[in-house]
Amino acid sequence: MKYLVRRKVLKMLIQNKNKELxxxxxxxxxxxxxxxxxxxxxxIRIGTANTEILDDITVEYYEKKIKLYHIASIEINNRNTILIKPWEENLLPLIEKSILKSNIGIVPVNNGQLLKIVIPNLxxxxxxxxxxxxxxxxxxxxxxxxxxxxxxxxxxxxxxxxxxxxxxxxxxxxxxxxxxxxxxxxxxxxxxxxxxxx
Known part of the structure; x- marks a missing residue:
């Protein structure tokens, strides 16, 4: 009898655990x-600079896809401008190409040292x-x-x-x-x- 009660309790515990899982x-x-x-x-671009719009951008580097924020510093310059400065100069055209290929719909400005992204007003x-x-x-x-x-x-x-x-x-x-x-x-x-x- 005790064995049956224990078995019943154990079964209920297992069932409850399964339900909780x-x-x-x-x-x-x-x-x-x-x-x-x-x-x-x-x-969502709302006319103000937000670095999160660049989170999914990857750059083709030595046949590997690398997240943009791993190879460049990204900072907000003012209310609607983001600056991207690569840690290596040769990365600048690769980063520019990746941004142009992405679906964020923004054309970066390349001054030879960094990229400037201007978020247009809505x-x-x-x-x-x-x-x-x-x-x-x-x-x-x-x-x-x-x-x-x-x-x-x-x-x-x-x-x-x-x-x-x-x-x-x-x-x-x-x-x-x-x-x-x-x-x-x-x-x-x-x-x-x-x-x-x-």
């Missing part, structure tokens, strides 16, 4: 969506376009989060027989999803406010 897995996936959204928002039309694009990205991210919620609700339904326990987990999954949606909405609202203000 599933919840952690779900949160990890939602975190990836949140971080991807943050990255997207950080790269027109009213461009502001509206950015806000529209941001809202599309927001809706897309929300759909992904809701799909993750739907997927984990289905998994929990298969794993949990007791309806009360399932409803408890379902409620928790819904709460977590709402929290992540709220986080990305706040990030976007802040960015859209900046875009309208500048």
């Amino acid at each position: 599933l919840l952690k897995q779900m949160k990890d996936r939602m975190n990836k969506i949140l971080n991807s959204f943050k990255k997207f928002v950080s790269k 027109t009213e039309e461009r502001r509206k376009e950015l806000i529209r694009m941001n809202n599309i990205k927001l809706e897309h991210s929300k759909i992904i989060l809701r799909n993750i919620r739907k997927e984990y609700n289905k998994i929990m339904k298969l794993k949990i027989i007791d309806i009360d326990t399932f409803n408890r987990y379902k409620k928790h999954i819904n709460t977590v999803t709402r929290e992540y949606i709220c986080l990305i909405e706040n990030i976007l609202n802040k960015k859209n406010k900046e875009i309208r203000k500048i």
